[in-house]
Structures are given as structure tokens and as C-alpha cells.
Amino acid sequence: MTKEEIQGAQEDQAQSKKAAKKLQKEAEKAAKKAEKQAKLAAESQVADGEDIAKDRYGTPAMIQSQEKIDRVLVHVKDLTEEKVGQVVWLRSRVHTNRAKGKQCFLVLRQQQFNVQGLVAVGDHVSKQMVKFAANINKESIVDVQGIVQKVDQKIESCSQQDVELHIERIYVISTAEPRLPLQLDDAVRPETGEEEGRATVNQDTRLDNRVIDLRTTTSQAIFRLQSGVCQLFRETLINKGFTEIQTPKIISAASEGGANVFTVSYFKTSAYLAQSPQLYKQMCICADFDKVFCIGPVFRAEDSNTHRHLTEFVGLDIEMAFNYHYHEVVTQITDTLVKIFKGLRDRYQTEIQTVGKQFPSEPFKFLEPTLILEYPEGVAMLKEAGVEMGDEEDLSTPNEKLLGRLVKEKYDTDFYVLDKYPLAVRPFYTMPDPHTAKYSNSYDMFMRGEEILSGAQRIHDPQLLTDRALHLGIDVEKIKSYIDSFRFGAPPHAGGGIGLERVTMLYLGLHNVRQTSMFPRDPKRLTP
């Protein structure tokens, strides 16, 4: 051990001791509190008389897999009129609970479903049991046994509107702390409309307490739909004969010259985090895998604090050899995206509706076949709308947005391809257009006016690749292994990378990519 290490270890130990002391104090406090509660309970028992239900409620020992209990737990979503009269067990969260005289009403929640529960003094239920139910901290998890009963009036506030549960047993499986950092009802409240002005939850509070924020119906719907995006992407490509590949994220050299790349300490040397799987996808094409896709994290050390940038996001990547024209690949990609849009529309309507309650938006529109505009056409539309820009200038974000609106007005679609970008604004490995030197065989795809995919025919000839790199002042020695990949026969190929979080965000008409990343990473956020 070096001096610093010893010192560090000692500091750690000191801190650890301090933490232990603090925890001990907390434990003592908790013990005192428990004692006080027990005393109160005992007093209350005296006041309420003998407890006829004392085995029917409580907080049993933590589930440690003590025994295999042969008990069927029903799902809240299955509590319908068909079950009326049945005695069922279920496990759920206590969404709300309030006492009202000799009874306690609870809303029992399971993911996006909830049902009303009632604990009312009677043959099986004591006053003490009602009190117990009323005092359970919200968000605690309970096992309840009860009889399913039909209700006279639909319960508008619950997903299960026709029945309620008359509870005969209630046990707390896991207790939530009494004070929640955010209220679930506030977290799903729309910011405009009828409820305008009532409490909502700001984004940082949500993200700081993501474990609770993810429990809302909106979050549940967003991430179930996102799981669907991945599934539809793969399903479509596997049916088209694509092979799934896994590409390394730790790389020895930054593929695009070293800007915006995270550095990793790698044993006695340094490495980088891959900004895209592109080199590896291309190597797989050179290795005869013909059509490949991968889903994985992509890292960008860009200090961009916008609604659509993350430092780590999920890339849905495609690369494919083609015969004679890169449009063979463009068609496969647009077809895949259209299959995703259709699949979401057909399989995730509940989720779309749920998100729409909090964040209303127009349904996502697309055409078949997909609209493909050439770059000059796009520039012409922008110029006509009063934008001043050069023919070989890249699109700014506001201009992308504007073009999206113009396209929507003219063609009634939220999805289109912009093809033939100026060569000057694309990376060195982009294949130049064979007919007009200032353009290239490259394309972006847009949803609601925002870019979700960037792609191109790649240069598969090592000499042209070298020439282009030199032309752009790139140190060719640093990208030697990339160029060498094409020296042993390489088919013409093209591909692109899709940002998963952006697709989910834009399909649902949301406005921040942090809403569609479970645990977002940006220059200012690394936790939780």
C-alpha cells in the first residue's frame, strides 16, 4: 500500500465508523418510536375492547422464503363482475387509504390497474383492524384476502369500476416510509386543461426519485411501449433475415477523430467508449454477415443540455450489404420503422391512451410508401418559407423543426426521409453521390420534425476512404484498422442508427427525451 492508499483507507474507515454511529442512532430512534406505537396500540386495545380480528391483520416477518405457500394471488386487472362472490387473495400497493367512521376505504394498485377495497367493522373485522388499515403508509405493499362484491355505482376513480373488495384479512408485506418525496397523483396530473394550476411534479424531483416516478400509470405505459419498440424492431428484422450482433463498447481508438468521446482507464492504458457500433457493424458486413442489427448503449461526451440529447442512449442499429443501389437499404429501414409504427398502434393502444391523458398529442401519422424528399427539395421548401440558407449548408435544429411542419402541411405525414445530404456536412466515410459531387448517398429520417436516424452508403473502397479522410485532414494512421477492414473484399453497404428514446418520445408526442429514458444520463445527471 502506498501512503495515499493507507491514508485513503483510514479516511474510509473513519467515514464508515461515522456512518455506523449515525445508523445506530437512527436504529435507536426507530426502536423508541416502535415502543411508543406499541404502547399506543395497547392503550387503544383497552379502549376498543378485545380484538376479535387480531390474527386477521398485522405485519408478518419479512418474506425470506421461509416456506412455499400454496396460495393463488389474483391480478387486480382480473377483478371483474365474473368474480363477484368469490374470495380472493391479492398483493398490491396501498395507493390511498382513508378511515370514515367504522370503515376504511383503500385504493389497491397494481401497475396501471387499481380497485377499491373496504375494511368495515363486522363479524370478521374489528375496530382495531380498521384503524390498522387506515394507518398503513401509502405505497406499502399488502397481501389482502377479501370477497369480490358488485357495486351499485361505477367507481370512476379506479380501473376496476364494477366491483370492490370486502377485505377480511390484510397483512403488510413491505412498509413504505411515511413521507413520500412525491405524490403519484401529482405526478400524473396534466399541466394544462381542467386541472391546470394544481400540483404537478418537476422533472428533477421525478428523476431524483425515479423508483416512485416510474410507478405512475404514465411511466408504466411509456416503458411498456418502449419495450415494444425494441421487440417490433427485432421481430421485423429477424423476419427479413437479419442476424443480431453484439459489438464492443470499449474501443482502443475514437473512430471519428476523438471529439465528444469518453475516456476509460483500461489497466495500464486508456480506451474510449464507442460513439456508435458503426465500425463493428461494417466489419460484420465485410465478414459476410450480409444483414445485421444490434441494440445497445451509445455514448456521446457532448456537453449538450437540450430536450433531445443524452450522453448515453440506446441505439437501434442496422447495416446491410446491397446489390446495386443504397435505396435497397433505405427501403428496408423505412419498412422497419413503418412496421414499428403500425405495431405500436395495433398492440399498444391502451398505453398510447394512458400517456395521452397526461400529455395530449395528435396521433402519429405516416405514409406508405414512406415519403422520401431530396435535400435540395427540402432547402427549396425552407427558402419558400422565408429561410435564408445556402445549398450546401446543414439544417439547424429550428430549420429541421420548420421543415417538419411544412412537410406535415403539404404531405400530411409525421415521418419522412431527407435524402442526398451535402457531402460537406457528413462524415468522411460517406459515399459521395456518383452524379453530383457536392451531394452524398446519405439520409436522415425524421419524426415530428426531429431527427431519429442518420445513415448513409458507406465507402467500401479502401483507396477512396483514405482519400476522403486525407481530404478532411483526418490522421489516417489513427484509423488504419478501420480502413484495413475493407482490404480483403467488401460488398457495397449502407445502414443507419436509430435513437430509441427519441422514437418513443416522438411517437408519443412527448417533449423531453428524459421522459423516455428510465435512468437518463446528461452532462449534469449521473444518478440514480
Added chain:
Amino acid sequence: MTKEEIQGAQEDQAQSKKAAKKLQKEAEKAAKKAEKQAKLAAESQVADGEDIAKDRYGTPAMIQSQEKIDRVLVHVKDLTEEKVGQVVWLRSRVHTNRAKGKQCFLVLRQQQFNVQGLVAVGDHVSKQMVKFAANINKESIVDVQGIVQKVDQKIESCSQQDVELHIERIYVISTAEPRLPLQLDDAVRPETGEEEGRATVNQDTRLDNRVIDLRTTTSQAIFRLQSGVCQLFRETLINKGFTEIQTPKIISAASEGGANVFTVSYFKTSAYLAQSPQLYKQMCICADFDKVFCIGPVFRAEDSNTHRHLTEFVGLDIEMAFNYHYHEVVTQITDTLVKIFKGLRDRYQTEIQTVGKQFPSEPFKFLEPTLILEYPEGVAMLKEAGVEMGDEEDLSTPNEKLLGRLVKEKYDTDFYVLDKYPLAVRPFYTMPDPHTAKYSNSYDMFMRGEEILSGAQRIHDPQLLTDRALHLGIDVEKIKSYIDSFRFGAPPHAGGGIGLERVTMLYLGLHNVRQTSMFPRDPKRLTP
């Protein structure tokens, strides 16, 4: 710019200039060579007479998407007797080519399929064309047009044994360099058996030239099967109602105390690469996702140079809330693995056979239901076989291997679960066994005697979690956010992580995990 940066930039520039010079020299050399070849060709034309086939072969301009050609290219695997007499176009690699008098035989390869091609002097084919075909560098990509002809004797060396292609046009689409760093035939040669002693390719040469090594029938089969492992894993879990999640790889604190973790520079601070998605999977369970899975990279900064360790590998991860006993989860995991084994057996028999030709192994055996042994039973079997070890001692790698052999002998299975590991050898978040304090609710799963999954019931109670961390001397302040995840109601849950490369390796009976990682990363390898 600082002085160092300026100096660095100058050095870069100098290097860049040097590289440019080198490239210019190479280009000049290539030009001279081309000139010489043209001269030779002209001379040869004089010798061979006028070329009647001069439009029927050659090296056309690089495919730059000049035009959309309406030409159907057939697949080599579809060249069967049914196609005899048809004129077809196809694109393939030149696997081998050799001239023999007035004809040239080629083996044309597409992935794992190949067919014999023949260029013979005749009405459409000139001597020059035969020469051209014979001089194409191996591994170049060609477009050929030809007539499918039945052959008298089966062609044993090709996958298409009943037909050959009589070539009438041949164009080189992409030229491979004349010298290959490895020969594909050497790279698929078994190391034992009949061909023992003939050339094979060592692992570093393979990995250094992965683009070529991945073209072998063996590699193609391995990675197509691996794509199947992922597909079967997801298919099974989606059918079971699991949700796919995406977890961040850049994290702010090392979850297990900071050992074996890669450090990342993150803007003005430091971060780490996730050693597992476990914390995030658990947070999703606490956020009511109930059953989740994810597939993604996992990073281990371990200086282990063994046949089964990688610094970056792909984790197939599962986490699931359960009702009363963690065996509910164990059953789901073993059922998933068994579905994978069956799916591979039923859908990937060709690939299994292909790999077996180079690396023979016994077919993978498994039982239904899966064999679950308790740790003490395993220790007893080892002791009976002469191993000296304590009851609470962890299994060494040789002992794991030995136990695998003993289990195979006794139960005839290559797959089993070892349950109830000693608490002392598991991480702090492992749930202790409720009946015997020295054991825990944790398990490993093994294929052919090697660990492929490690898992456990996790402690879902924040107090017990804190106690266990303190007991093991972990600085609880550093894992505060992990512990806090359980403060707002957490269901009992369990899970595990499977190593994708190990599953593929062990299912196929291979002996090095680098064979089943496309671009492996270990302490000594960061490229390609």
C-alpha cells in the same frame, strides 16, 4: 490552447504529413504496378489473338449507387437440381480459383454455402477471360452470370454438390489484396483427427484479422447460433409477461465497493462502468415492473487472463418479484434456459453440426425438470471424490469442473443448479437462509461444469440491507441510494445474470470464450 496542446497538435500534424507521404508513395507504387499489368495484358492480347469476350469480364467502376439495376441475384444455397438449365446471376466471394488448360475452376462462396464455377474457353469465353478468372485474388467479390448444369459426380468439397455453374460473365465488384493474413481453409481445420499436423491458425492471428476469421463456416455458425440464444431468451421471457428494460452503463458509484471497476472521465468528474445492471433491475422491481429482463454489455476490470473471462461481455439479465419463495424465480430461470437449449437443438442443428466438424463435442444434455442440488450435497459429492474442503468454503474453478463431471456421471446432465450457497461467499445484498444462518437464498447455474449464471433472492428490507453491509465493512454512505430504493415499499424478489458468450461456448462444447465473442476484450486485447 496550452503549450502541451499546441505541441500535441504539431506532432499530430507532423505524423499526419508523414502518413500522407507514405500513402502517396504507396499510391505511386500501385500506379506503376497497374501500368505494368496493363502492358502485360496488351502483350498477352497479342499472343492470344483478339478477345471475343472483352465485354464479358473485367473490373467495373466501384458501386456508388450509379443506377438501380433490375437484376435478380440468386443465393448460392438455392442452386439445386431444380435450377438446371437456368441462366442466373449471383454475387459471391472467390473462395478458390485455379486454371487448368483452357479452363478455370472456381469455388464461389456465400456465407456457409459454396458452389463450383467453371470458366471454359468456348463460344462466349476467350482465353483472356479464363486467365482473368484465374488471376482474381481469393476473397474478392464477383458478380457472375452462368448456366446451372448438373454434374455426373457429386462435388464433395462444396455445399451444392449436384450442380455447377458454367460462367459466361464475371465482374470483380471488390478486389481483395493478393496476400491474405490467414487462409480460410486453415482456419476451419480440426486440430485433431485425420488432418492432424496440417496448418491451423492460432487464436491471436484469428482475432487480429477477425474480419476474415468471421467468414469461416465455423464462425458463421457460432454467431448465427448466438443470435438465436438472444432471440430464444427474449421470446421465452416476453411470453412469460416480462418487460424489457434498458439500464445505464455509466454509473456514479461502484455498486459493490469499487473493486474491479473501470473508471470513466465524465466531464469535470469521474464515473464508472456498470459491473452489472443489478441495481437498475432491482429499482425496476421496486417501481412495479414486476418481471424484467435486459441484454447488454457488462464490464469487469479484472486482470484475469483465462479461457472464460472477458473484461466486457454480454449479460442476459433477469429480475422478478415473487410471492412467497425464491424458487418461484429459480423455476422461471431454469425453464428459460431449457427453452433456449431446446430451441437451439431444434432450430440450429445445421450450425451445431458445422461447428462440430471443427470442434467435435458430445451433444449438450439436460433434464426436465432441471436438477437442483443443495450446496452441502455438492460439497459431500466432492468430499466423497477425495476433495478436502470446508462446508462454508467457496468452490474453486477446478472443483466446479470436477463437480460437473460427478453430476454428469450420476445424473447424466450437463446443466444443473447449485442452490443455497454459504452466506459468507456471497455479496452483502444476498438474502440469508431463514432456517440456517450460514447459508443463503442464492444459487449458481452450471453448463458442462462451468458457471453461467449467478443469482439470489435479494434483501428487500432497507434495515437488513444496512445491517449486512455494515457487518461486511462496506461504507454504507456510498451505497445510500441503493439502500434508499427499498424505503418506499419493495416486494420480495430474486434474479440472476447469464453470460451470453459462456452459454454459447459451453452449449457448443468450445473451450475459449474468445471464440464466442465477435470482438473480445481482455486485459491484453482492445482491438480490433
